[in-house]
Amino acid sequence: MRQFLSVIAFMLIVIGSFSAYSNLGIPQIEPAPPPTEEVIDLGSMDMGQFLALGDRIFNGKGTCTLCHNSLGRAPMLDQIGSNAQARLDDARYAGSATDIEGYLRESLTDPSAYVVAGFGKAGTNDTESPMPGTESGSIALSGPELAAVLAFLQDNGGLEVTVEIPTDMGDEATDENAAEPGEPRAPFTSFQDLSDEFACEACHTIGEEAGDLGPNLSAIGATRDRDYIRRALLDPNAEIAEGFEEGMMPDDLGTQLYATELELLIDHLSQLK
Amino acid sequence: MGFARKTLFFAAAVAACGAGFLVLDVVMMNMQGLDLIFEK
Amino acid sequence: MRKTLSFGFLASLVALVVCVLAGTGPALAQEAAGFGPAPVLTAADYPTVAGVNGRLVIWIVAQLHLWFAAFVLAVPIFVFIIEAIGMRTRDKRYDDMAYEFIKVSITAYSITAILGGLLLFSLILFYPHLFGYLSTIFSKSMFYYALLFFGESAVLYLYYYGWHWLQGDLRKWIHLSLGLLLNAIGTTLMLLANAWLTFMMSPAGVDPAGVFNGNEWEAIHNFLWNPINIHRFVANIAYGGSIVGAYAAFKFLTARTSQEKAHYDWMGYNANFIAICALLPLPFAGYYLAAEIYAYSQQMGITLMGGIFAWLFIIQAVLIGALFLSANYYLWCGMGRSDGARRYYWAIKYIAIVLIGAFLVWFTPHTLVLTNSELKSLGGPHHSILGPLGIMPAKNTAVNLMIIFTFLSFLIYRRSNKVATVSWEGMGNTLQVALFTAGILNILFLGIYHGYFTNTVYKVAASIPQVLTTFVVIVVSLVLDSFIYRGARDVGPLHWGRIPDRAQYALFLLAVAFTWLMGLMGYIRSGIRQHWHVVDIMRDNSPNAFTPTLGYAANVVSVAAVIFLTLVIFVFWIAKVSSVKTLPAGYWKE
Numbered sequence: 001m002r003q004f005l006s007v008i009a010f011m012l013i014v015i016g017s018f019s020a021y022s023n024l025g026i027p028q029i030e031p032a033p034p035p036t037e038e039v040i041d042l043g044s045m046d047m048g049q050f051l052a053l054g055d056r057i058f059n060g061k062g063t064c065t066l067c068h069n070s071l072g073r074a075p076m077l078d079q080i081g082s083n084a085q086a087r088l089d090d091a092r093y094a095g096s097a098t099d100i101e102g103y104l105r106e107s108l109t110d111p112s113a114y115v116v117a118g119f120g121k122a123g124t125n126d127t128e129s130p131m132p133g134t135e136s137g138s139i140a141l142s143g144p145e146l147a148a149v150l151a152f153l154q155d156n157g158g159l160e161v162t163v164e165i166p167t168d169m170g171d172e173a174t175d176e177n178a179a180e181p182g183e184p185r186a187p188f189t190s191f192q193d194l195s196d197e198f199a200c201e202a203c204h205t206i207g208e209e210a211g212d213l214g215p216n217l218s219a220i221g222a223t224r225d226r227d228y229i230r231r232a233l234l235d236p237n238a239e240i241a242e243g244f245e246e247g248m249m250p251d252d253l254g255t256q257l258y259a260t261e262l263e264l265l266i267d268h269l270s271q272l273k
Numbered sequence: 274m275g276f277a278r279k280t281l282f283f284a285a286a287v288a289a290c291g292a293g294f295l296v297l298d299v300v301m302m303n304m305q306g307l308d309l310i311f312e313k
Numbered sequence: 314m315r316k317t318l319s320f321g322f323l324a325s326l327v328a329l330v331v332c333v334l335a336g337t338g339p340a341l342a343q344e345a346a347g348f349g350p351a352p353v354l355t356a357a358d359y360p361t362v363a364g365v366n367g368r369l370v371i372w373i374v375a376q377l378h379l380w381f382a383a384f385v386l387a388v389p390i391f392v393f394i395i396e397a398i399g400m401r402t403r404d405k406r407y408d409d410m411a412y413e414f415i416k417v418s419i420t421a422y423s424i425t426a427i428l429g430g431l432l433l434f435s436l437i438l439f440y441p442h443l444f445g446y447l448s449t450i451f452s453k454s455m456f457y458y459a460l461l462f463f464g465e466s467a468v469l470y471l472y473y474y475g476w477h478w479l480q481g482d483l484r485k486w487i488h489l490s491l492g493l494l495l496n497a498i499g500t501t502l503m504l505l506a507n508a509w510l511t512f513m514m515s516p517a518g519v520d521p522a523g524v525f526n527g528n529e530w531e532a533i534h535n536f537l538w539n540p541i542n543i544h545r546f547v548a549n550i551a552y553g554g555s556i557v558g559a560y561a562a563f564k565f566l567t568a569r570t571s572q573e574k575a576h577y578d579w580m581g582y583n584a585n586f587i588a589i590c591a592l593l594p595l596p597f598a599g600y601y602l603a604a605e606i607y608a609y610s611q612q613m614g615i616t617l618m619g620g621i622f623a624w625l626f627i628i629q630a631v632l633i634g635a636l637f638l639s640a641n642y643y644l645w646c647g648m649g650r651s652d653g654a655r656r657y658y659w660a661i662k663y664i665a666i667v668l669i670g671a672f673l674v675w676f677t678p679h680t681l682v683l684t685n686s687e688l689k690s691l692g693g694p695h696h697s698i699l700g701p702l703g704i705m706p707a708k709n710t711a712v713n714l715m716i717i718f719t720f721l722s723f724l725i726y727r728r729s730n731k732v733a734t735v736s737w738e739g740m741g742n743t744l745q746v747a748l749f750t751a752g753i754l755n756i757l758f759l760g761i762y763h764g765y766f767t768n769t770v771y772k773v774a775a776s777i778p779q780v781l782t783t784f785v786v787i788v789v790s791l792v793l794d795s796f797i798y799r800g801a802r803d804v805g806p807l808h809w810g811r812i813p814d815r816a817q818y819a820l821f822l823l824a825v826a827f828t829w830l831m832g833l834m835g836y837i838r839s840g841i842r843q844h845w846h847v848v849d850i851m852r853d854n855s856p857n858a859f860t861p862t863l864g865y866a867a868n869v870v871s872v873a874a875v876i877f878l879t880l881v882i883f884v885f886w887i888a889k890v891s892s893v894k895t896l897p898a899g900y901w902k903e
Binding site: 279282283286287288289290291293294295297298301302305307311 | 739740743744746747748750751752754755759763766768771774775777778781782785
C-alpha cells in the first residue's frame, strides 16, 4: 500500500508540474477571438473611416499580417505602390487586370492569377499561390470589406486611392445588422493607452516592456529633440535609425493619430531621459 | 598496436567515414536539385 | 464439437469482413444523390444539456477514448511480435509475457468501447448538426466501422481466451494468425476514425459550400489522412509500450519474491525497449506531419508553428526531453544487472551532458510568428533570449544528436555483459568510435553550415542527409557490433531484478509524460482548425468556438490524464483481483 501511494503521489506531482509549467512557465496569450463581420454603415462613412476600416480588417480579420510581415513569407505590401505596375508589365502576367486597382483586386480574389516570383507554393514553379482567396474560405471578406482593404492597400502603398466607397452592403448583409453608425473613436489621453493601441512596445523597449525590432526608446529624450521625434513619428522612413530596417515602423501614424495624441506622444517621449 | 599507430588508424578511419558521409550529403542534396555548397 | 463451432464462427467472421471490404468498392463509385451544403449554424443550434460545457465534455471524453484506443490497438501489435519471437526461440517466457500483456489490455478494451459510445452520444447531444453533416458524408465508413468493431471484439476474445487452448504446432500457428487478423482489423478501425478527423482538417470530396460529391473514398483519402495515420501508428506503439512498462514497474515494486521481481524487471525492460524503438522515429513522423500541414495550407501551417501554438512546442520539447532522459536513465540503471557493466560507467556522464545540451537547444523557442494582437501581448516576434538556437536546423541537429546518443546508451547496455573474443576487437572498437565521430561531425556540419550560412531551401534540404546520417550510424554500428561480439562470452549470468527501485519511477515518468504529451498534441491538432468544425467549410458558431489559452488547455489535459490514470489503475487492479481467491471459513455449508 505504501508503494502504491507513493507511485500515485509521484504521478500526481509529475502531472501537476506539467500543468504548473504550462500555466506559469510560459506567457499566457489570449488567442484572438473568432472574427466577425464588421458592422458597417456605408452611408455615413467618409474616406478616412473607410481607410481605417480597411486597416482594421488588414490587421485583424483578414489575417493578412500572418504572412505579409517582415519575415519574408510574402511580399511586403507597403511597397505595392512601386511593385504593382511592374507586375502588370511582367511577361509572366496572364491575369485579366488592366490597372493597378484591378491587379490588387485580382491578387485578393484569385491569388494564383499571378504569383510573385519566388513566393509560389513549393514545387509549383510559381504557378500556384499559397495565399488563400479572400472572398471565401477562412477569410471570407464581404464585398464592402474587400473594397475597404483595397483602399487601404492603395493608401498604405503610397498610391492614389481609386476605390470608391460602395453604396450597398451586397447580398449577404441585411438592414437589421447594419445598425450602429461607425462612430469615430474617442481620443486616447494617456501614453500607455496609445502605446497599447498602436503596439509601440511590440517593437520598442520603453521602460519595462521589451521589443527589439526597433530602437530602444527608454531614454530617447536624452539624445533626440522634439522635432526629431515628430519627424520620426510622422515620416519614419525619412531618416532611419542606425542598425534598423526601413519600412518596419508604421508610416501612417499621421493619419491615425489625433493632433492631441501626437503631441502627447512627443511630450512623453521627449521626457524619457 | 602502439599509440602512434592507433591514432593514425583512428584518424584514417574518421577520414574514411567522413568521406562516406560527405558523399551521402552530396547525393542527397543533388537529389533535391541543390549543390552541397551554397552559392549566393 | 467445440472446435468446429469456433472454426465455424471464425469462418463466418472472416466471410463477413471480406464481404464488407468487397462491398466497399462498388458502393464507393455510387453516384452522388442529392447532398446539401454544409449547415450554417448560429449559437442557438448548439443545445445546452444540463448546463454543462459541451466542448469540455467532448474534449475530455474524446481524449480518454483516444488514450485507451491507442493502448488497446498498440498492445496486440507487439504481443503479436513477442508471440512470434517466442515461437521462433521456443522460449516460453516470451509466450507468457505476451499473454500477460494481452490480459492487461482486455479490460481496457471494454473501457475503450464504453468511452467510444459515450463520445458518440456526446457528439450527437452537443453537436448534432456537425455529427449529422459528417455522417451523411461518412455514412458507409461509419456503418462498416460498427461492423468491424464486432469483428475486432470476436477475434480479440478468441485470441485471449483461446491462448492456452491454441498451443502446439498447428494450433500455435492458428493462434498467431488470429493475432495478425486482430491487428489488421484494429488498424483498419484506426484508419477509418482518422479519416473522419482529418476530413475536418483538410476536407476533400466536397465543394467550397460543403456539398459532397458522393465519393466517400475521396473524403477518406484526404490530404492529411496518411500523415496522421503514420504518426498515430508509430506513436501508439510507443505509448502502448510505455503503459505496459508502468504496469511492469508497479508489479516489480510490489513483488514479494525475487523470482517475481526478476520476471517483472524483464517485462519492464522489454516494454521500455518497445517504447524507445517507436520513440526514435517519432520526431520524424512529426516533422512529416507538420510539413504536410504546411503544404496543405500555409495559413494552417503558420497557425501551427507560429502564434500562441509556438509556445506549445516549447512545452512539447520539455516533455520529449523528459521522455528521452527517463528512457536513458532506465537503461543506465539497468546496467547494474550485469557484473561487467562497471567497465562502461565512465561513459554515462558524457552521454548525459550531451543529452541535456541537446535538450536545451530544443527547448529554445522557435522564431514566433504572430498576428498583430498576439504580437502586442507578447512584445515582439522574437523571444527575448531567442538567439540563433530558435531556428529549425538547430533543433534538427539536437534531435539527431539525442537519438544517436540514446542509441549509444543502448549499445553500451548491450555490451555491458559481454566480452568480445575476436582478435580484431580493438580495431573494431576504434572503427566504431570513428563512425560515431564522423557521423556526429557530419550532423554538426550540415546543421551549422546549412542552418546559418545558406537560405531556407538549403536549411530544409539539409535535414534529409542529417537524418540519413543518424540512420547510417545506427545501422552500420549495429552490424559492426554484431560481428565484434560474434561468439562473445558472457561476463556472467544477467541478474534480472537487480535494479534499484528508483529506476521503476523512470518507467512511470515515461508513461505519464507520454500520456500528457498525447493530450497536449490532441489540443493543437484540433486547435489549428480554430473556429471551424470543418476547415473553411463548416464554421463553428457556438459560444465555445474560441481557442483556449495554453494554460487552460494544459489544465484540461491534466484533469483528463488523472481520470485516465485512475481508470488504468482500476484496469490493473481488476487484472489482479481476477486471480485472487478468498476462502471464507464456515460460509458455505459443508
